[in-house]
Amino acid sequence: MQPDGTATGVVGMVLRDEINVAMAHMAITKTRAMAADFTHLYYQDTITIISQAPTIKNRTFAVFSPFQSMVWGLIILSILSLGLILRVLSNLTEYCLEQESIGTLQAVTFNIFRSVINQGNQISVALWSHRCVFFAWYSFCLIVYALYSGTLIAVLAIPPYEKPVDSLTDLPRAVKHEGYTLGTSRLSMMEFLFKYATEGIYKDTWALFNHKDRDQSFVQGDLAYKLVLERDKFLYISPSLRAKTEAMRYGIERFHIGRDTFSSMWIGYACAIGAPFKDEFNRLILRMIQAGLIIKWKEDELMKMKKARPDKTPPMERPIKLIYLQAAFYMLFLGYIISTFVFLLEKIQFGICKTKSAQLKGKAAELH
Structure with a gap:
């Protein structure tokens, strides 16, 4: 009316x-x-929210997903700090107990890293003070490796999808933070339901529509379901039965119909x-x-x-696809690049040292 x-x-x-x-x-x-x-x-119908089917999240760095960034940071810090601790302990035992050093700081730290990735440890220790440290470290590595492996299998077996919009309470997050446009049928019961709400979630939902450009939010009902597929991030408030039938007509796998429904409609x-x-x-x-x-x-x-x-x-x-292991290959190629760069630096350093050594030998020969 x-x-x-x-x-x-x-x-x-x-x-x-x-x-x-x-x-x-x-x-x-x-x-x-x-x-x-x-x-x-x-017939009694309800109202729901229909949108495009959620897409799979970016899996480029899926191999890092089992742990939070803070956990990864603590693991790296543990490797570096343990290498330093063992080197200090080695110096103390070498000075106080006259025992042979277990190796340089670089060698010790690298072997600590080998333990984390389950590649074994090539450092041989005879003192129990060293063995106690390694026992604690191996126990730490066992727990970390078990948790990482189990979580990674679960992550790769079940692809994570972007969080869908299932209810009215999800709309503020989708519209304000994720860039979605909220729409419904122009001059329909759904529009008036929110427009004339005086309080509560219906009134809050009305504020989420695009009132500056009404054509973006209030559309012709017959075209709405096609717009859901054509527009990027478009949410449409629709009668549940109509949403289901239109989704089947265009392909049910292309849509997501909200799990929660609201506001009964008497037909x-x-x-x-x-x-x-x-x-x-x-x-x-x-x-x-x-x-x-x-x-x-x-x-x-x-x-x-x-x-x-x-x-x-x-x-x-x-089967695990390449997309899930991109980070592993990136790390491998990055290692090759860094190795090549370090080799060039070492070659330059070697050339400088060789030149200096030749100069010193020449001076020594002149003195003789």
């Missing part, structure tokens, strides 16, 4: 006596009841005011409801649509 008393859509056609009855998936509202006589409700037929056939319609509708025909017909139609366009959702991934 418009402020001037006119009505749009099929209800307007009933009001203008262009048709006698509107048989559509139409919610019974207070304003619509002013323009037409509605039959007994024959009925709109008849011309004073229509003589309304009572007969009511009698037939009640008989169909009592026989369970409405629900059966709905389920039959949904099954037909499902068979006509089977779900093309890819099966659960079993």
Whole structure:
């Protein structure tokens, strides 16, 4: 209904006596009841949120996902600090107990790193003070390695998806922080439900629509489901049954339908005011409801649509793909590059040392 008393859509056609009855998936509202006589409700629907199917998160650095960045930092710090601790302990035992050193700081630290990645330790120690330190370190490595391996298997076996929007409480996060646009059908029950809300989550949701450019949020209902696929990050508030049927029509695997529903919708037929056939319609509708025909017909139609366009959702991934191991190969290539760079530095250093050695030998020869 418009402020001037006119009505749009099929209800307007009933009001203008262009048709006698509107048989559509139409919610019974207070304003619509002013323009037409509605039959007994024959179906109760709800409202939900439909969006594009969530995508898989970037897996480039999946091999690092088992631990938080702080944990990785503490592991690196533990390797460096233990290398320093063992070197200091080696110096003390060499000075106090006259024992042979266990190696340079670089060699000790590198062997500590080998233990972390389960490559063994090539340092041989004879003193129990050293063995106690290594015992604690090996226990630490065992726990870290077990937790890392188990968590990584779980991460790679079940691909993580971007967090979907399932309820009205998810909308502020999606719109304000993730760049989604919230939409619904123009001049529909859904729009008025939020527009005239005076408090609570419905009022908060109304503020999330794009009121500066209304065409971005309030769209024509027939095109809305296509827009969900075409627009980037578009959320559409829709009747649940319509969302399910349209998703099946375009491909159910391409959509995500919110798990939570809200605000019941009572569906009925709109008849011309004073229509003589309304009572007969009511009698037939009640008989169909009592026989369970409405629900059966709905389920039959949904099954037909499902068979006509089977779900093309890819099966659960079993083999580990290259995308999950990109970081491992990046680290390998980075190691090659760093190794080449260090080799060039060593070559330069060797050349300088060789030149200095030759100069010293020349001076020594001149003195003799």
